[in-house]
Amino acid sequence: xxxxxxxxxxxxxxxxxxxxxxxxxxxxxxxxxxxxxxxxxxxxxxxxxxxxxxxxxxxxxxxxxxxxxxxxxxxxxxxxxxxxxxxxxxxxxxxxxxxxxxxxxxxxxxxxxxxxxxxxxxxxxxxxxxxxxxxxxxxxxxxxxxxxxxxxxxxxxxxxxxxxxxxxxxxxxxxxxxxxxxxxxxxxxxxxxxxxxxxxxxxxxxxxxxxxxxxxxxxxxxxxxxxxxxxxxxxxxxxxxxxxxxxxxxxxxxxxxxxxxxxxxxxxxxxxxxxxxxxxxxxxxxxxxxxxxxxxxxxxxxxxx
Amino acid sequence: xxxxxxxxxxxxxxxxxxxxxxxxxxxxxxxxxxxxxxxxxxxxxxxxxxxxxxxxxxxxxxxxxxxxxxxxxxxxxxxxxxxxxxxxxxxxxxxxxxxxxxxxxxxxxxxxxxxxxxxxxxxxxxxxxxxxxxxxxxxxxxxxxxxxxxxxxxxxxxxxxxxxxxxxxxxxxxxxxxxxxxxxxxxxxxxxxxxxxxxxxxxxxxxxxxxxxxxxxxxxxxxxxxxxxxxxxxxxxxxxxxxxxxxxxxxxxxxxxxxxxxxxxxxxxxxxxxxxxxxxxxxxxxxxxxxxxxxxxxxxxxxxxxxxxxxxxxxxxxxxxxxxxxxxxxxxxxxxxxxxxxxxxxxxxxxxxxxxxxxxxxxxxxxxxxxxxxxxxxxxxxxxxxxxxxxxxxxxxxxxxxxxxxxxxxxxxxxxxxxxxxxxxxxxxxxxxxxxxxxxxxxxxxxxxxxxxxxxxxxxxxxxxxxxxxxxxxxxxxxx
Numbered sequence: 001x002x003x004x005x006x007x008x009x010x011x012x013x014x015x016x017x018x019x020x021x022x023x024x025x026x027x028x029x030x031x032x033x034x035x036x037x038x039x040x041x042x043x044x045x046x047x048x049x050x051x052x053x054x055x056x057x058x059x060x061x062x063x064x065x066x067x068x069x070x071x072x073x074x075x076x077x078x079x080x081x082x083x084x085x086x087x088x089x090x091x092x093x094x095x096x097x098x099x100x101x102x103x104x105x106x107x108x109x110x111x112x113x114x115x116x117x118x119x120x121x122x123x124x125x126x127x128x129x130x131x132x133x134x135x136x137x138x139x140x141x142x143x144x145x146x147x148x149x150x151x152x153x154x155x156x157x158x159x160x161x162x163x164x165x166x167x168x169x170x171x172x173x174x175x176x177x178x179x180x181x182x183x184x185x186x187x188x189x190x191x192x193x194x195x196x197x198x199x200x201x202x203x204x205x206x207x208x209x210x211x212x213x214x215x216x217x218x219x220x221x222x223x224x225x226x227x228x229x230x231x232x233x234x235x236x237x238x239x240x241x242x243x244x245x246x247x248x249x250x251x252x253x254x255x256x257x258x259x260x261x262x263x264x265x266x267x268x269x270x271x272x273x274x275x276x277x278x279x280x281x282x283x284x285x286x287x288x289x290x291x292x293x294x295x296x297x298x299x300x301x302x303x304x305x
Numbered sequence: 306x307x308x309x310x311x312x313x314x315x316x317x318x319x320x321x322x323x324x325x326x327x328x329x330x331x332x333x334x335x336x337x338x339x340x341x342x343x344x345x346x347x348x349x350x351x352x353x354x355x356x357x358x359x360x361x362x363x364x365x366x367x368x369x370x371x372x373x374x375x376x377x378x379x380x381x382x383x384x385x386x387x388x389x390x391x392x393x394x395x396x397x398x399x400x401x402x403x404x405x406x407x408x409x410x411x412x413x414x415x416x417x418x419x420x421x422x423x424x425x426x427x428x429x430x431x432x433x434x435x436x437x438x439x440x441x442x443x444x445x446x447x448x449x450x451x452x453x454x455x456x457x458x459x460x461x462x463x464x465x466x467x468x469x470x471x472x473x474x475x476x477x478x479x480x481x482x483x484x485x486x487x488x489x490x491x492x493x494x495x496x497x498x499x500x501x502x503x504x505x506x507x508x509x510x511x512x513x514x515x516x517x518x519x520x521x522x523x524x525x526x527x528x529x530x531x532x533x534x535x536x537x538x539x540x541x542x543x544x545x546x547x548x549x550x551x552x553x554x555x556x557x558x559x560x561x562x563x564x565x566x567x568x569x570x571x572x573x574x575x576x577x578x579x580x581x582x583x584x585x586x587x588x589x590x591x592x593x594x595x596x597x598x599x600x601x602x603x604x605x606x607x608x609x610x611x612x613x614x615x616x617x618x619x620x621x622x623x624x625x626x627x628x629x630x631x632x633x634x635x636x637x638x639x640x641x642x643x644x645x646x647x648x649x650x651x652x653x654x655x656x657x658x659x660x661x662x663x664x665x666x667x668x669x670x671x672x673x674x675x676x677x678x679x680x681x682x683x684x685x686x687x688x689x690x691x692x693x694x695x696x697x698x699x700x701x702x703x704x705x706x707x708x709x710x711x712x713x714x715x716x717x718x719x720x721x722x723x724x725x726x727x728x729x730x731x732x733x734x735x736x737x738x739x740x741x742x743x744x745x746x747x748x749x750x751x752x753x754x755x756x757x758x759x760x761x762x763x764x765x766x767x768x769x770x771x772x773x774x775x776x777x778x779x780x781x782x783x784x785x
Contacts, residue, residue, distance in 0.1 A: 167643055168513040194689060196682055232695040233704050233705075244706075290726075
């Protein structure tokens, strides 16, 4: 157990050193107001801070960090106080907090390296610390941002049923939190069809990590708008289409149509949608089907009488 | 049966002779049931006990315990410790009853004593003692493997969970319930499985763990329901899970079925089913009939949902918002708040449908005004909302982007299509299915009319019946 803790300490030390290096760089990068509040956090949180403070750090260094977070998670397995065992060891609270912090950073990191599968995996590992270990630990300041992030992921992946299942787990208090509220309102606008509101929400993200998913959401929204327009309009000028589909140039519109909807026609600067065939009034009586149905009624009635 | 005759002389001395006498009769019933291996007798015994529930008193109970259990045995001393001793005299007169030939200690009787004491403790609101008592009974049950105990056990499971729920420690017993469910499955105790599955679902849903509940439900073995009450509960939980997971059509079916199947006396349960069913129907875009809200004894409880329905029916966002705020405490105590948030989108849809029916051509600015969309860019919002409604098939219209119009299409003659025929067919199929289910649900006790039929004769008769049934089935097939 001791060796394990030492190894963790080592990893955290490595992170600390990296942070020092980042601090050097920071002098050259203007620091934004929102970042400053994180620097008052405890020492162990330094891990995520590097990433938050230095969004410009190279992708490869993030991968490196993700790898080291994996390493630390492997060493976590030797702690007996963690779920699902919950053995009451003397420094259980300390270990639980450490584990929770590591998983929280892993989740944030997986967003940074834009890996949705890793995000899902890490989130599920983190979840017991928010639910089952709730009574044993002081609440984490990262809890709501991460839960909101997960809601957003479910929305992006169009897993609405799971989205609502997760939502039921949250207390009314949690629903008031800006991070959660953001995701809930997004889902509502998305369901209503108020796509403009979805897109403008990108400007009001409560946390920087949300931007990645918001960008993905924009793509989903574009496909939705295209699907709706197809049914709702007979034709639209290319200029309007560009505006509706949120492109900046006509060429992008044409490329998008060629790629995603080759069945749309483009004539004299207008996009003509292929209307779906309308259900024609039936001219013939479906006799075979009717005979079958009537016979089955007769048989059933026979049984009753 | 002897103690039945012996008891009256003794029961005169106790304060409430009828209750004690009844309890003794029940004990005798259980005893014969246990010896003859007839589960039905035990079921009747339990039903009888529930009727007596109001009359249970400490003195009666301790007298009964002295009668049924061997005084001085471990069970006896443990159970008596839960029952307060009010009057020593009472106990003394009762101990004389133990002279009657009840030196048996059938496990059934023992478990039954646990059950009676537990019911008594819960009724007296002594929950912490009830918890201790139920845990002890569950520990004892684990060592028993008799089919005649199963019925009693399933009741005990129920009160076990209830006592923990009343003290708010439901999460504690989840592991235990899961273990019990596993044991019940291994022993083919279907009633126990049914009860425990429901208790587990209740346990999960109490903490809003819909994901876990659904995983358990979909993987637990299913069989034909044994108890109507348990089946009702199951349907209700199933309906809840499906509502949360947006499978509204299935959810509606389960919830309505649960409300219909529930006994008339279970008013609270039926009200709850109706509340959920109303919301699900609204989410489906249906408007429940007024009669739903006017059912006897439910008008007051369903009032908030009635007003909500009204708001959705009119399609007025403002009204919807005020209703949701006015009754927010009711909705949050019913835990339907999140569902009501989902309804907002249906309100918009209904409003839009009304507009599309009444106008053949209307500008998007007017649509936004009528829907009262409070957003910085109402026209663009209205346009995208209308286009989504068109795609989802809620309204039949087209948009003209250049002019900013919504043009409604002429509604075609529905009777020129196959639509009415399909609707007619589905309704007849529903009625016929209902009839068949009703016939199947009629269950006759195996030998109510021929009590003295020997085992051999019965086997013969059953064989004949089976053959007859086969013949009928074959005839059915031949005809078509």
